[in-house]
Amino acid sequence: MGSTCTIPTLTICLLHGTDSMKLKIKEQVEEEANLVALLESIRQCESYQVEHLVYIVWGGVAKLKSAAAKAIGEKGNMIKQFVTEIIELLRSEFHVGEEAFHPPATEQQLQEAEVELGFALPADLRELYLVLNGEREGGFGLFFGLPFLSLADMMAESRSWAGLEQEYALEGGHF
DSSP states (O other): OTTTHHHHHHHHHHHHOOOOOOEEEHHHTTTTHHHHHHHHHTTTTTTTHHHHHHHHHHSSSSHHHHHHHHHHHHHHHHHHHHHHHHHHHHHHHHHHHHHHBBOOOHHHHHHHHHHHTSSOHHHHHHHHHHHOBBBBBTTTTTTTTBBOOOOHHHHHHHHHHHHHHHHEEEEEESO
């Protein structure tokens, strides 16, 4: 990626980009000097900007956590430190901690949900559930003020909608 003096410029450009940008810069950003420079740039950002940058580079906090778990050696330690600081930046903005979320879902819970739904959940959603299994009751609304449902709540909603579909399908013309 060249000089670390390009990271502040890159940060500004990314902040003006959209979530649909598909950049292939993760490997270069994860180089030690660039990661340190990016963290310095991110410390100057609002939480929504931090979330936006993490999404564009890694595909979201869950994928960044996954990358940190897979990384080894000094690079792994740097990425884990980066993840910890990013989460703290986001947490300080929302004034919530781990207690606002259910513990991670298990692989078995995910498989049971997928069997009941009749299809596999998208990989990103599976990853998210393996990090956090939804917000607890009265959460702050992780997704634009909307609650992040636990697997159990998601399945209850799915069953409810499926029941309505069957009930109203008999009348016709509603779907």
